[in-house]
Structures are given as structure tokens and as C-alpha cells.
Amino acid sequence: MGVDLRQVVAGILTLTMFVMLGNMIKRDHFDSVEEKFPGEARDVQFDNGNVEQGLVTLAKKSNGPWLEDSQELKSCWTDSSFEVVEESRGYVTFSLTNGPEYHVSQIADAVVVAKYIGATLVLPDIRGSKPGDERNFVDIYDVEKFIKNLDGVIKVARKLPDKISIRNLAVVKVPNRVTEEYIKENIEPIFRSKGNIRLATYFPSVNMRKATQKNVDSVACLAMFGSLELQTDVNEVVDLMVERIRSLSRKSDGQFIAVDLRVDILEKKGCHGSSATGAKSCFSPQEIALFLRKLGFDKDTTIYLTQSRWDSSLDVLKDIFPKTYTKESIMPADKKVKFLESENSEFEKVIDFYLCALSDVFVPAISGLFYANIAGKRIASGKTEILVPAEIPGTSAPLTKFISPYIMKKNHLAYSCFC
Structure with missing residues (x-):
């Protein structure tokens, strides 16, 4: 009786798999x-x-x-922890890029910046990894809920006023999990000078570790975990x-x-x-x-x-x-x-x-x-x-x-x- 080559190969593969398991x-x-x-991202460092x-x-x-x-x-932040929204002093624009895992962080940084400098946040567009791969915010996320969730925290505009050209906006680089110190030293002066800015978030590292300060950053928490919902x-x-x-x-x-x-x-x-x-x-x-x-x-x-x-x-x-x-x-x-x-x-x-x-x-x-x-x-x-x-x-x-x-x-x- 002849030997079935397929059975031989299957037996060898099965034996190899169990050897690896053991x-x-x-x-x-x-x-x-x-x-x-x-x-401009750098090496990622995770806790070990x-x-x-x-x-x-x-x-x-x-x-x-x-x-x-x-x-x-339950969320540690409360509505009472947010300061009263002041009259807007200008506009902050930005784009969501590289996928939803980046969107969460980019939204949080943009909201924190807009809140600190007293600006109106313009709904972002969404840009994929391929040229021309662009979508509107409303194509993926629920605009009405986004605006409602941030009500009382910052002002949100659906689009930039026609009188303001996006080409004239000053581009400001923002490190992920931006701090108030960084905003005060590197972003606010440009905003005061130009009136309107465009943010470009970059990731020096994947830093998702628990915040060290005792006080909860309510704005950042709300933006990261309580603002984005799917349409x-x-x-x-x-x-x-x-x-x-x-x-x-x-x-x-x-x-x-x-x-x-x-x-x-x-x-x-x-x-x-x-x-x-x-x-x-x-x-x-x-x-x-x-x-x-x-x-x-x-x-x-x-x-x-x-x-x-x-x-x-x-x-x-x-x-x-x-x-x-x-x-x-x-x-x-x-x-x-x-x-x-x-x-x-x-x-x-x-x-x-x-x-x-x-x-x-x-x-x-x-x-x-x-x-x-x-x-x-x-x-x-x-x-x-x-x-x-x-x-x-x-x-x-x-x-x-x-x-x-x-x-x-x-x-x-x-x-x-x-x-």
C-alpha cells in the first residue's frame, strides 16, 4: 500500500506544533x-x-x-470643576490623523489648548494615511453630541468663518498630553500675536501612564473619555x-x-x-x-x-x-x-x-x-x-x-x- 504524502506532511506539522507548545x-x-x-515621534516606552x-x-x-x-x-470630574467659558478670543483649528487611536489624543490636546487660551475650537477634518484620503468629522463622529458634551467647557464652531483663510493660520506644534506650562510658553504668545492658530500634534512617546498630580485635569479627562461618540x-x-x-x-x-x-x-x-x-x-x-x-x-x-x-x-x-x-x-x-x-x-x-x-x-x-x-x-x-x-x-x-x-x-x- 502506497504512502499518502499529504498525510505524512500533516503528521509532521502536527508534531512540530506540539513540540513548540511544550x-x-x-x-x-x-x-x-x-x-x-x-x-517627530520618538521611541515608545511602556511600563514594565x-x-x-x-x-x-x-x-x-x-x-x-x-x-x-x-x-x-465613574468619572472623577464634574461639571462644577470647569471654569466659566469666556468670550472667544480667536479660533483653533486642527486635523485628526493616523486613525482613531490618535484621534482620542489629538482631540484631548486641542480641547485643552482651546480652553487655556480662551479660543473657539473648529471641528476638525479627518485625514487618512493615503493622499486624498479625507473625510469630514460628521462622517465618523457624532457632531451634535461632541458639541453638547463640551458645552460649558469651550465654544465649538462647525467651520472657520469665511473671512479667515486657513492658509494664513500660524501652525503650532503640540506634544501629546500638552501641559499648561508648554501652552503658556510656546502656544499662547503666538495666539495672542496671530489671533488664530492651527495645531499639529506630535507624539514624542506613547505616554498613557497615570497622571502624577493629585488634582484631576477635568478638561483633559472629559475631552479624552467623554467627548467622542460614533455617528x-x-x-x-x-x-x-x-x-x-x-x-x-x-x-x-x-x-x-x-x-x-x-x-x-x-x-x-x-x-x-x-x-x-x-x-x-x-x-x-x-x-x-x-x-x-x-x-x-x-x-x-x-x-x-x-x-x-x-x-x-x-x-x-x-x-x-x-x-x-x-x-x-x-x-x-x-x-x-x-x-x-x-x-x-x-x-x-x-x-x-x-x-x-x-x-x-x-x-x-x-x-x-x-x-x-x-x-x-x-x-x-x-x-x-x-x-x-x-x-x-x-x-x-x-x-x-x-x-x-x-x-x-x-x-x-x-x-x-x-x-
Whole structure:
């Protein structure tokens, strides 16, 4: 009887997979990594250190070590903490760029600047990563709620008055999480001289650590966590996708894992290299699959990937977790033309951002601002189940060892704003 070559190859692959599972070595959190950002960004530095135990209750189930939601937090800021809005002295304009993870921070900085210098904030446009990839604020975010949420804090204009040319505006660079000292020394003098300015936020580092000062910066907190909401059409497609994923997750009580894993970033040079601290900045589909399997999630676990369309490199993940999906297989057919098949990539990024914030477990396979700002939204809503990928030594490492230090050490900026 002849030998079936396909069976031989399949046997070798299966044996190799189990050998890898049994020999995974040191744990490499990427909470301290190096990554480059657009513009003048510098190396990203995340917190690293020993993780405290006992802060999370495990909900042991037959199909995996799912975690229980913690209590939803309440905002520490109040309306009474905002000073009375003065008569506007001019206008502040800016653009949202590089995706929703940047939008959150750019909005916060713009609101803080406008509040401090007593200016009217003009609704921003949205610019994607490709030339000509531009949208209006109303295409993605709810304008009416944005204006309402900031009412009494700053004045918001829908557009710049016709008599003011955007070409004549002085461009001012603003570091992310801008301070009052920086505004006073570097922005206010230009605003007083020119009357109107255009902000250009840059990211020297991903700094989402908890504020050190005792007093809560109410304006920054409101802007970052209480101003942006999706417009109706975008919010609807996110809800429909979440509903679809949960319907596919019956064997895990409707729970699913969202993994920020994008092939184009994984293929970049240096993505899998180690930084000076020895930490990895991203993990491959195979590493994510082994990580989750080693933690105890079984083959019926449902996984959503931020990768838009299927790539052959993801097959190894689907082999271990057959219920692994991308947007193209989850999004309703009547929504694909607008949100998936258009030339604009901003819709896809926004959908991923909010879907990852709503998932039962979030796994950042890629370090950076997406991970940091998703963590903030999840902390605010009580969804603190964020597992940082790592190679697990042995077979007895507790799940709590891999909860994000943002959660276990409560050192995220969100803990300055919510209590």
C-alpha cells in the first residue's frame, strides 16, 4: 500500500506544533518597547515590572480561562470643576490623523489648548494615511453630541468663518498630553500675536501612564473619555458585527477575543526584533495562537482579528482556533460597499478600535497607541480583560501574570479620570 504524502506532511506539522507548545520559553512582555510614530515621534516606552496578583477574579469554564468584568467606573470630574467659558478670543483649528487611536489624543490636546487660551475650537477634518484620503468629522463622529458634551467647557464652531483663510493660520506644534506650562510658553504668545492658530500634534512617546498630580485635569479627562461618540451609521455597523460574533460564540456563552493583529505591520522590518530591554514589540499569528492555547482557551473560542481581509499567514491561527474571523466575514453584506470596499481606510480603523473596546478579552499583538487607548476605553467601561502576549515558561503560569500592567498596576491615565 502506497504512502499518502499529504498525510505524512500533516503528521509532521502536527508534531512540530506540539513540540513548540511544550518548549515555549521566557516571557517577553512588550510593555516596554521601541516603535516609531509618524512625524517627530520618538521611541515608545511602556511600563514594565512585576505584576501584582489577586486583582482579577477568574471565571473558570470548561472552554477557557475567561475573566469576569470588573465594576464600571465613574468619572472623577464634574461639571462644577470647569471654569466659566469666556468670550472667544480667536479660533483653533486642527486635523485628526493616523486613525482613531490618535484621534482620542489629538482631540484631548486641542480641547485643552482651546480652553487655556480662551479660543473657539473648529471641528476638525479627518485625514487618512493615503493622499486624498479625507473625510469630514460628521462622517465618523457624532457632531451634535461632541458639541453638547463640551458645552460649558469651550465654544465649538462647525467651520472657520469665511473671512479667515486657513492658509494664513500660524501652525503650532503640540506634544501629546500638552501641559499648561508648554501652552503658556510656546502656544499662547503666538495666539495672542496671530489671533488664530492651527495645531499639529506630535507624539514624542506613547505616554498613557497615570497622571502624577493629585488634582484631576477635568478638561483633559472629559475631552479624552467623554467627548467622542460614533455617528449613527458607524455605530450601527459596529453593533451588528458584535452581535454576529456573539452569535457565533454560543459554546463560549457569546464571549469572544479581539486581537489587534495586522499583517502589514507584522511584515515591517524590526517588528519582531527585541528592544534594548529585551521585550518584543509584536507577535505573529502562530505566537498568538500558541499563547492563547497555552492559557487554556479551547478550539471553540471565537477570535476577531483587526486584519481586514484574510491572509495566508493567518492560517496557522485558524488551524488551532477555527472560529477566527476578519471584517470581511463578519460585516453584513449590505454594509461592505461603504465600510469595507471603499478607498477610505478610516472606517475600517474606527470599526476595529470600537470593536476591540467592546470585546470580552482584548489581546494587543502589536504594541503602541492603539493598545494604550483601547486600554483606556476598557478601563472606563469595566472591561479590564487585556492579555499581553508572551511566551509562557512551563505549564502552570497563572493567567493573571499576563494581564496588562495598565490594569494590574492601575498606572493608566484612565485611572486619573475614573474612580
